Amino acid sequence: MESYRVAVVGATGAVGQEIVSILEERAFPVGQLIPVASERSRGRTVSFRGEEIPIEPLRPGIFEGVDYVLSSAGSFVTAQIAQEVAAAGAILVDNSSQFRMEPEVPLVVPEVNGHALRNHRNIIANPNCNAAILAVVLGPLHREYTIRNLFVATYQAASGAGNRAMTELQDETVALLQGRPHRNTVIPYQYAFNCFLHNTELMDNGYVAEEWKVINELRKILEVPDLPVNVHAVRVPVMRSHAEVIHVEFGSSPSVNELYDLLGNSPGVAVFGSNGWDAAGLGPTPVGVANTNDVMVGRIRRDHTSEHHYDIWITGDQLRKGAALNTVQIAEMLLPVSTCCV
Amino acid sequence: MESYRVAVVGATGAVGQEIVSILEERAFPVGQLIPVASERSRGRTVSFRGEEIPIEPLRPGIFEGVDYVLSSAGSFVTAQIAQEVAAAGAILVDNSSQFRMEPEVPLVVPEVNGHALRNHRNIIANPNCNAAILAVVLGPLHREYTIRNLFVATYQAASGAGNRAMTELQDETVALLQGRPHRNTVIPYQYAFNCFLHNTELMDNGYVAEEWKVINELRKILEVPDLPVNVHAVRVPVMRSHAEVIHVEFGSSPSVNELYDLLGNSPGVAVFGSNGWDAAGLGPTPVGVANTNDVMVGRIRRDHTSEHHYDIWITGDQLRKGAALNTVQIAEMLLPVSTCCV
Numbered sequence: 001m002e003s004y005r006v007a008v009v010g011a012t013g014a015v016g017q018e019i020v021s022i023l024e025e026r027a028f029p030v031g032q033l034i035p036v037a038s039e040r041s042r043g044r045t046v047s048f049r050g051e052e053i054p055i056e057p058l059r060p061g062i063f064e065g066v067d068y069v070l071s072s073a074g075s076f077v078t079a080q081i082a083q084e085v086a087a088a089g090a091i092l093v094d095n096s097s098q099f100r101m102e103p104e105v106p107l108v109v110p111e112v113n114g115h116a117l118r119n120h121r122n123i124i125a126n127p128n129c130n131a132a133i134l135a136v137v138l139g140p141l142h143r144e145y146t147i148r149n150l151f152v153a154t155y156q157a158a159s160g161a162g163n164r165a166m167t168e169l170q171d172e173t174v175a176l177l178q179g180r181p182h183r184n185t186v187i188p189y190q191y192a193f194n195c196f197l198h199n200t201e202l203m204d205n206g207y208v209a210e211e212w213k214v215i216n217e218l219r220k221i222l223e224v225p226d227l228p229v230n231v232h233a234v235r236v237p238v239m240r241s242h243a244e245v246i247h248v249e250f251g252s253s254p255s256v257n258e259l260y261d262l263l264g265n266s267p268g269v270a271v272f273g274s275n276g277w278d279a280a281g282l283g284p285t286p287v288g289v290a291n292t293n294d295v296m297v298g299r300i301r302r303d304h305t306s307e308h309h310y311d312i313w314i315t316g317d318q319l320r321k322g323a324a325l326n327t328v329q330i331a332e333m334l335l336p337v338s339t340c341c342v
Numbered sequence: 343m344e345s346y347r348v349a350v351v352g353a354t355g356a357v358g359q360e361i362v363s364i365l366e367e368r369a370f371p372v373g374q375l376i377p378v379a380s381e382r383s384r385g386r387t388v389s390f391r392g393e394e395i396p397i398e399p400l401r402p403g404i405f406e407g408v409d410y411v412l413s414s415a416g417s418f419v420t421a422q423i424a425q426e427v428a429a430a431g432a433i434l435v436d437n438s439s440q441f442r443m444e445p446e447v448p449l450v451v452p453e454v455n456g457h458a459l460r461n462h463r464n465i466i467a468n469p470n471c472n473a474a475i476l477a478v479v480l481g482p483l484h485r486e487y488t489i490r491n492l493f494v495a496t497y498q499a500a501s502g503a504g505n506r507a508m509t510e511l512q513d514e515t516v517a518l519l520q521g522r523p524h525r526n527t528v529i530p531y532q533y534a535f536n537c538f539l540h541n542t543e544l545m546d547n548g549y550v551a552e553e554w555k556v557i558n559e560l561r562k563i564l565e566v567p568d569l570p571v572n573v574h575a576v577r578v579p580v581m582r583s584h585a586e587v588i589h590v591e592f593g594s595s596p597s598v599n600e601l602y603d604l605l606g607n608s609p610g611v612a613v614f615g616s617n618g619w620d621a622a623g624l625g626p627t628p629v630g631v632a633n634t635n636d637v638m639v640g641r642i643r644r645d646h647t648s649e650h651h652y653d654i655w656i657t658g659d660q661l662r663k664g665a666a667l668n669t670v671q672i673a674e675m676l677l678p679v680s681t682c683c684v
Contacts, residue, residue, distance in 0.1 A: 153589075173515060177515065193580050205644075206598065228648070237579055238535050243576075282531060301549065304547060306570070
């Protein structure tokens, strides 16, 4: 069986670590794994198929002979990575926001718009975590019932700000419980036992950058450039799964059971319990989906004020479908047919 | 100065304790305080104006000679309390949901519909915590701009489920951080580092009881029986303040500054920082408003998809404006003019 040289950039970060795990878990045909990170990670290793593979620093020529570069570096370093990847003739699947909105760069959630990969020019963008988790549910809904309007309130986890934010949330929680002061360096708010407007740049129109990303990216993934979509982004003290309240208006009036049937049969989506609730009357939670692949849907109901509006509660692992899993799924679609995978 | 005999029922609970503090803090003209609780609290005391006052068990005749009964008992005991209060000729301000929707019982947020107190028949209902926190903001907005449609996603704290839920969240968090198992007895989910659909009874229409309360109560307080309002209730691991994402359609198109001006001049409401953000670009948080009285408003913005829609983020102390403060404010309005208060 053919195999490939795969570089993972940001291999010591929360998303990079998850990419390495998922490559192994899904038996991606890796001939050689090259874990790449910044100078700070020199001397560290990553575990892959029982081996400890040394981290390599980013340097000119690092991608020579590499087939796929799966990157979760920040936007700043990403432009440099892209040049190196292009020079080496490799393909870049990029988690940063650097290229997502460039018209010639496909922005892909494989279950929804895998066809967009066809015309790539060696860079494919992986969406914002909320956009990916939302798209896998909204894609089939839009295809079947046409979304007329969409409002989303998010409940976002620490993992979206990386390993350091997750550690900080834990350390701050311990400090608070012990009555000790704690100074955050990653998140500018008290995060333990608190929630707050997403801490990305405030724009002139009153949105924060995180919200604007989700709006633009959903429009691109769903291929509806003028989709009326609005997002309100909030971080909650949860470790690694996002949840979203979806308030959506359709062009028609499907029954709740029709919606559950559709989503239950859609790839990448699972319906929680029996029609959104389990026997104990409990719904899906972020903790319940941590370390799993499907986006979980619960408590779909009709908005009692409107014939065409519905409320939906979804939750998905931010590091998996929100980032690393989607990245590896994109790489799988790039492989020649029959080479891949689980 | 005239003074009154005031009984506080549920005096050892989270809301009852807060009522006692607020009576003292606001110099309510209490001649005698009678703290009442269940048999389980026998032998305990509450602190009031530097004295330790013994808890009295609920018993026939307990309210003889009492002027005001401020109650935060569960709905089950409340019917019995109401009979005792009526027999004693006292006035009941009740925090349970027992009487809220009875047509002859005023349901009051003093800043919004204090006039509804005029025709009370010795029972006044205090609203659900979300309804009170929302109403103090929505009241002036509706008066000025007419709410055409309203969708609310909640971020609700543990205090809404009482002292035991707050302790449980803390204990469970410690256990999780130490890698020990923990069995919850109050909240049926993992609550630490998690969020979940509000754990009240699921209704046939797909709503949970908590949501339906907020819908009905907002309609009654705002005096718009057919107000198109929809609520999605979620608990987050926060101790004592609720936050709410408000997605609202008005009959007109005020500017964001007009909205901040109106709310900044409305009683019971404060605008965070300079127009919703502070100098560091941070917004209001539940932790920031804990133990304060005003509902804090932040990041009002126009929905970019619609001329008449706006997004608003508010947060208020669940135990204060959401319960105890509003209860004491109602009692203050019942006092003869000039008797009261801070």
